[in-house]
Amino acid sequence: MAEALLQVEDLKKYFPIRRGVFQRTVGHVRAVDGISFTVQKGETLGVVGESGCGKSTMGRSILRLIEPTSGVVNFEGRNIVRLRKGQMQAMRRQMQLVFQDPYASLNPRFSIAQTLMEPMIIHNLYGSREERLDRVRRLLERVGLDADYARRYPHEFSGGQRQRIGIARALAVDPKLIILDEPVAALDVSVQSQVLNLLEDLQEELGLTYIFIAHDLSVVRHISDRILVLYLGRMMELVEAEELFADPLHPYTQALLSAVPVPDPDAKRERIILQGDLPSPANPPSGCPFHTRCPVAKPVCRERAPQWKEIKPKHYVACHAYA
Amino acid sequence: MGNILEVENLNIQFRLDEKYYTAVQDVSFSIREGETLGLVGESGCGKSVTSLSIMRLLQPPTQISGQIRYQGKNLLDLPEKQMRSIRGNEISMIFQEPMTSLNPVHRIGTQISESLILHKDLSGKQARQETIRLLQSVGIPRPEQIVDEFPHQLSGGMRQRVMIAIAMACKPQLLIADEPTTALDVTIQAQILDLMRKVARENRTSILLITHDLGVVAEMCDRVAVMYAGRIVEEGPVRQIFRNPQHPYTQGLLASLPKVDGPRTRLQPIEGNVPSLKNMPQGCRFAPRCRRAMDVCRQRDADFHLVEDAHRVRCWLHAE
Amino acid sequence: MSVFWKKGAAVAASVGTLALVLAGCGASSSNNTTGTSNTSSTGTNTAAGKPVEGGQVTLDMIQNIRDLDPALEFDTASNEIVSQMYDQLVTWKNGTTDIVPMAAEKYSISKDGLTYTFHLRKNMKFWNGDPVTAQSFIDEFYRVLSPNMGSGGQGFYEIIQGADQYAAGKTDKISGLSAPDPYTLVIKLSKPEAFFLQALTLPFASAVDKKFIESVGNHQVYKKNPTFDSTQAMGSGPFELQTINSNQIVLKKNPNYWRTDSYGQKLPYLSKITFNINNNDQVDALHFQQGQTAWIGWNFGGDGIPSSAYPQFMSNPNLKKLTVSAVQNSVQYVGLNTKLGPTKNKLVRQAIEYAIDKQAIIKLNNGRGKVANQPLPPGVVGYDNNLSPQAQYTYDPNKAKQLLKQAGYPHGLTIDMYSENSPDQVKFDQAVQGQLAKVGIKVKLHTSSWGTFLNVAEAGKAPMFWLAWIQDFPDASDFLNTLFNSSQAPVNNCTNYSNPQVDKWLNQAQYSDDQNERNQLYAKVTDQVMEDAAWVPIYYDVFTAAVQPWVHGFYIPKAGTDPLATIWIDKSHQKG
Amino acid sequence: MAAMQFETPPAPAEAAPPAKPFTRKFWKSVRDFPMLYLGALIIVLLILAAVLAPVISPHNPTTQFSDGLTESGIPVGPSAKFPLGADNLGRDILSRVLYGAQVSLLVGVISTVINLVLGVLVGTVAGYFGGWVDNVLMRVTDVILAFPLLLFAMALVAVLGPSLWNVLFAIGVLGWGTMARVVRGQVLAVKEFEYVQAERALGASNTRIMFRVILPNIIGPVIVLSTLNVGQNILVEAGLSFLGIGIQPPTPSWGNMIEAGMQTYQVAPWTLWFPGLALVIAVLGFNLLGDGLRDILDPRNTQH
């Protein structure tokens, strides 16, 4: 775990808010507001946060499915933000995305074989149709599905099976990095664990690197090496998974962890119930974005955004409490 | 402490493609006054259908049999008019999607006071005052303004508070909450669960909490019934179920959950998929996925067996 | 033109274009005659005693009025209204084709036929009180002949001395027009013309109030607001314009009109006439049956009882007895272009003459029509009763085929036929198409709106076409000279017919004042033209009107327009 | 538990019941969607009438029979020789109605194809690219939609001259607005689906995404709309012909037959009845088929 596969520096994605007769831009939704991190080869970086924290936008900006407003995304040392359209399309072979909704992410008009061959056709892999079909069969088996399913259509599968197909599609081009955007959120508990296990196995076997985006803390903890906590498009905390849960430093992380219901009736935990709603990313609070709900907010939090600092070894936090 | 609701041998069948399929089979449970009962299970297990059948809100073509006794009256036999006077008054309900459960064209106040007007015979002015009070009691800031706003102006959490206000408007005996926090963020979920506990305590309202989230069950419920493929497979006090699950399904469910504490170990999933309505297995419906399934499981379904006091399980392993 | 039930060719032709295509019908008769019966009536309109003054009638028109300026209007509908509002020097004696004085109390023509002197009445006034003088007529001649007006009447009056120079914009004075005193008008012609007086009955030669016209805005070809010709009028005639819009025109009685009837009663009798513009002639028929309208027929943009209602009128005895019919001085014909397409070949033209079954077409028109054998209708002096054998054709498909073979088309040929796209016309077209198909001629139809059709036909570019000609006034020259003189090609002579001998006869007849000589010349022309087969005359229109029994003084005029001034109503006194 | 164990092979979502014979499936489908099949039947009959018109017509549609008119020129009523009576020129109405099917189908189908091509192209491009492309294309569509089809087609046909091909062209070129709007809406919806983003994530080109991924997924509504459109366009053609600026005589079209019938309907009402009836049945056929297709394509009505 030495080599950095992906290096994100000060990534920003602002969506313009247009108003008025001429649709002038009157402001921006700061969906992603200055995110930097590095992902090592073979690592899983978990990204957590509540809705509107920009985690999905971040994932898509890294892949340039949404053009980032600014920032650098170095993939194996190449800044892919600068790549031209054609180069970028070729680059997509290296980095794939698995979606949340297993019902919406498969083209209902494509058979499974077509779905899985599509990436091969686009990138002109495996010369003949037979070779491609052969590859499809192997892929299906790899994700734990019967090779005969190739002829079927998505509606004939259950959610878990579809998610496996989605993963197989991502694998079809032999990517190095897979961004998993809430891959198990739509699945039932019993199936969710199947998919998580599959992901772990694939990572081990193929040496994949994951960015795992989720809102479910227990799932993220389970699969991640390190975890990045986002709030309103900004980074709050970044640290190894075990440590985040053992010793959360940021008040937001602490509140988040305490709010997770634990399937243990005897668990006695001190619950921090945050007041109020999430502020709108279109109009984020000044200073530290969390200060409006923070139980330990100080006047300075309102004025200045806290620095991103390494408080403990490899434990980064943005909070004035640790200034 | 009597039972406020007794469901007995509830069977619900849906018509699909000119055939009837059993979505809920032989479901029985009861809720005591002031108690919170959790009905837990994966999607498609029939838990929402059960809750809707209590309110008699299932749309045809469905067939319902069995008994749903509310304070001794079988709701299934009640004329529609009497049923209406129970809905929203004595039994009320909140739903999963706060974003779509409110009528977009009516003001918040109108929607809350509708219950009051329907059941409490309040004048418009009284209803408005009561509405503002309700909004306040569910923790909505600026209730005097919010009362005249439209749902789309509120956040999801706020809308769920409004839904709770609607449900609690007539101080019901029983509140049915169908996945009330599934669509919400964790921090908001904590707020809403907190609120539900508070209002239920204040009004001595019993809760039937329908959820797939075992964590929520552990936090909220006194007792829990676990459903699988249209049947209750295990039922008992929360602590016993979590400490000492008896049904292989309950066990598997708990084992497949990633934990927020303790060492990270490999998850142990339940194999296979939840069966679909049209392809229900013979015998015990969990048998095809059960690692401990025996021949008998694949032929006949088990009856309930008492494990401990008030802890029942439907499994052949406990037949003796 | 009507929106829907566009009538057949008769209307088509009557919504004419220029000078010569004017609908003809009766004229308001000169003084002192009440609506006495006339030859064509069937007795429904015999005056019963003394006319009753007052009352109003409603009539349906099927098309809008295009123009109210007497110098500009040139279609039947406008003509009908305009002639009620303006006075001319002379007019038709009612029910006849005799000229009688009108605004001119008397007139005289010099021996050489070149000088016409008119003595005007002294008590005539425009509605606004301005006196009508000789200058009022001279003003109108200047307007009609002006190079800037584009008046359709030019051609009728270029015979006036100096008029052609003026019309060409070379002088600003017409030497042939003078007024020695306010009530004497002298017109000098450059050549004698037998029918010049007839041309003076046209509304083009009305008295106009120049002062008024200039005050409201004279029409100078294209103006933003040409109110005078579209919404305003100032005449001296029996009826004044009350309102005009695209739905309705209302005329009210001119209380100061100078004419009186034989009882000394002032004309007109009716106090108000409402014309509803109603472009569904089936509805017109119904309105009549319901008694809402006083009559249907005449020239109001229609041609009598509409085709669609005609069978019903004829089969219902109560309705039938209210009808009046007369053969019109008009002819429906199929023109065969002598300079274009396969019809260049005379044999082909003759074959077509034999191939058309005129009787069948008249049947399609529910029997309304009289088989035509020459361009002149029988009611016009000069009608040739003794056609030469070469000028006569009977329906004979075999003969037609034989002629075609002779012409070099043993296997048939294709001809393009142009016409207006009105329902009746399209019906006739299809009949012709079917009949010609039987002899091996494939007819390709090109139907279009009246204007578009005329643009083709009057450019001489239609190999075959269906048109109709209705008299401007009952003189043979109005048919034969206009339609067959090579100098009239292609605008009126759409077949491009050109025969120097015929031209010579026509010119001779045009300027002769010997009626016998003229008749002989015209007979020769008719024979030659028919032998050359430039036209297939199909039928002479039979015009049928229906008149309420309480309407008195109605008759079908033989020339000019309808004499509304002498019609009166008496509901207590019904005929029939 | 073995790490490499996965879900048991699922029973396919709907386990194929023992293969039903095709005919049984067909009749079941007829029972489920009777409208669809009635519509299809009507259209098949219509096509047969159009194609076989030369064979099955009792007479030539343009032949004028002298015994088709009475002595006073009134069309004769239904009889052995003229099963549906004769028209104002003494022609056989039955034969003309049969030949009229040719015109209606030709105009209805070809103009719809033109609508379809233009509408799908504009709608897809506008919906997919969004932004100024969308703005420009949709304003153009607004302009097209602002002119009522019949009136605008009337003007255009008047300009071009009335003929079968001009009528068909005018309706085709002016009637694509609705299609473009619907397609755009569908594209906007489908574009948001994750499978479209997945395709982009795979590195597919815009053209590939538009035509290989999005288009097949909106084909349902497009087919439904097109089917209904055929009916509508047949009506527009009939309207134009009725107003006398459509199909020109002697070519029989139901519209110009109704127009002719209007001249005689008081004395010979059958001249009005039969061409109108044919028109209603034809349009009804396409409406039934379109509605039926909408039902069958609606996921709420399918058995899965």
Added chain:
Amino acid sequence: MYAYILRRLFSAVIVLFGISVVTFLLIYAIPADPARMIAGPKAPESVVLTIRHQLGLDQPLPLQYIHYVWRLLHGDLGTSYTYNLPVATMIVQRLWPTAELALGCWLAELIIGIPLGIYTARHARRLGDYIVSALALIGISLPLFWLGLLLLYWLAYQVPIFPLGGFGGLRYLILPSLTYGITGAAYYTRLLKSSMLEVMQQDYVRTARAKGAGESRVTFRHVVRNALIPVVTFAGIDFSYLLTGVVLVEATFNWNGFGSLAYTAIQNLDVPVIMGTVLLVAVAVVLFNLIVDILYSVIDPRIRYS
């Protein structure tokens, strides 16, 4: 909300610009020479040239367009070739009869269509629904002019209850309205039905039932109110087309309105009138769309406040 309306206005102006270009180009598409049309076929070429110059037809195309728009903005739509009346005046005279007819037709559609829509939605998949739906389908398939003629034949000719066409009082309005109502109501019925069925599936309807609201309260207060939103949109656009697109009704019932004016003009290739009518139609459609959008924002609070 004002910004929303202003934005809609702005795009309406752009569409109007497009419409003016299209109508302007119509003159050039029409084969007849306007100057020749005014002068008449027999006028000398010199007169035609003079008219052409006076009309500005000898100027370059863009300049002519500017003049055209300039005149339009001053309410000058030109002068009819055929009737020599200002087109604006002719249109104004025809506007009221057409407005009356359109209103009658529109109300007939609403009165027939909306109750049937509610009925079919409430009785979905029952016999009543099937019967009404089948009738609706037939209604949609009926050619307006043919149905009109049949009604005229039966109810005005055979049994003379109504006038055989023409413009007048209420009696004249009934048959055309009925005809249009029968053929048009079905759109409302179907739209409202599907919209209501959709709304009935919504969570908030379930909420209303859960409150104990009765069926009619649920239907009218919760379902219909929401389901009417698309219907209102349709009704607005429908009316704008009606106001100007009743050519066939006017033709069938001999209604001397705007549609027959347009038709006559097309028949005569009376270019100024064609342009004027087509332009007015298009402008009306745009304006009504605008009104509907504004109305829409009043009905649906989600739009009002965004």
